Amino acid sequence: MLKVEAVSFGYSSAKRTLQNIDFSLHKGNVLCVMGESGCGKSTLLKVIYGLLDLDHGTIFWDDIEVLGPAHHLVPGMPFIKHVAQDFDLMPFTSVSENIKKFLSRFDPEKSEERTQELLKVIEMTEFANAKVKTLSGGQQQRVAIARALAKEPALILLDEPFSQIDNFKKNSLRRNLFSYLKEKNIACIIATHDGDDALSFADDILVLHKQKILAKGTPKEMYGNPKNKYIAALFDDVNELLVNNKNVLLYPHQLKIVEKSAIEASVINSYYKGSHWLIEVQYRDQPLFVKHAVGLQLGLKVFLKTDKID
Numbered sequence: 670m671l672k673v674e675a676v677s678f679g680y681s682s683a684k685r686t687l688q689n690i691d692f693s694l695h696k697g698n699v700l701c702v703m704g705e706s707g708c709g710k711s712t713l714l715k716v717i718y719g720l721l722d723l724d725h726g727t728i729f730w731d732d733i734e735v736l737g738p739a740h741h742l743v744p745g746m747p748f749i750k751h752v753a754q755d756f757d758l759m760p761f762t763s764v765s766e767n768i769k770k771f772l773s774r775f776d777p778e779k780s781e782e783r784t785q786e787l788l789k790v791i792e793m794t795e796f797a798n799a800k801v802k803t804l805s806g807g808q809q810q811r812v813a814i815a816r817a818l819a820k821e822p823a824l825i826l827l828d829e830p831f832s833q834i835d836n837f838k839k840n841s842l843r844r845n846l847f848s849y850l851k852e853k854n855i856a857c858i859i860a861t862h863d864g865d866d867a868l869s870f871a872d873d874i875l876v877l878h879k880q881k882i883l884a885k886g887t888p889k890e891m892y893g894n895p896k897n898k899y900i901a902a903l904f905d906d907v908n909e910l911l912v913n914n915k916n917v918l919l920y921p922h923q924l925k926i927v928e929k930s931a932i933e934a935s936v937i938n939s940y941y942k943g944s945h946w947l948i949e950v951q952y953r954d955q956p957l958f959v960k961h962a963v964g965l966q967l968g969l970k971v972f973l974k975t976d977k978i979d
């Protein structure tokens with residue numbers, strides 16, 4: 670189990686980037702770290718890998734303490750793999766050689782078998798002999814993930830792992846990758862902006878805000894009962910309505926356009942979303958977003974209702 674206790678870190682003594690971070694992660698579980706740009710997601714992964722020296726606190730994997738560069742000639746813990754945003758591949762070498770880099774040279778048959786298995790996970794079997802420099806950014810990102818998995822780490826740290834991968838590939842790659850991690854009981858921490866990564870694949874979500882942990886919980890808890898607008902907005906557009914002096918947070922699908930209600934608004938915009946439309950309406954002094962089956966005419970008067978308000 671990973672245990673992060675009272676961890677604080679700053680790139681300079683004048684400013685803290687992480688403050689009093691506490692959480693644990695069980696073997697084989699997936700934790701998504703979310704939060705606005707610059708909140709410290711990448712820094713947290715680097716700290717857990719042992720690339721940075723802590724100002725305060727401890728990090729343990731079972732009874733092994735993760736220590737930073739002040740304690741290791743080559744920073745980074747051998748049982749953890751970190752896939753950063755700059756993939757750090759060997760550009761003039763083939764995809765399969767890149768994956769094999771960390772595998773034993775003494776058992777070429779086993780090493781080849783493992784490489785083929787990983788090429789399948791990242792859906793790049795046909796690129797085995799292609800030189801990395803000839804690949805797209807998204808393909809290189811996939812090779813970096815396969816290489817990190819080659820030696821079956823106990824924990825893999827993925828920094829925006831699908832940021833350069835198109836939607837078409839992303840969905841099947843995510844499904845392959847996360848079922849592979851579960852099958853091999855590899856724990857995973859992903860820093861991501863993508864609510865879909867978090868909702869569909871994480872066991873837990875940890876939200877960072879202003880250097881600290883703002884919330885931690887299961888995807889159902891975090892989406893279904895967000896503590897505030899910052900958290901809800903990580904997953905979808907979110908409306909904040911003042912009802913009976915109480916702020917209520919509503920996703921667009923939780924508002925409905927009905928024949929008559931106390932909430933009267935006028936249409937500002939209709940955005941086509943494929944399976945539905947997102948209607949932007951003006952209600953008093955604020956815009957609201959509503960999921961609807963069809964697009965609506967600009968200026969149309971509508972009435973809104975939600976089951977969350979009596």
Ligand SMILES: Nc1ncnc2c1ncn2[C@@H]1O[C@H](COP(=O)(O)OP(=O)(O)OP(=O)(O)O)[C@@H](O)[C@H]1O
Pocket residue numbers: 680686704705706707708709710711712713860
């Ligand atoms: N090497 C560095 N030296 C000094 N400050 C840094 C360094 N790397 C990051 N920072 C600062 O630390 C803060 C957190 O950065 P970090 O990259 O961890 O955020 P992030 O949440 O991963 O952002 P993003 O979502 O944009 O990738 C930012 O204010 C950033 O400017």
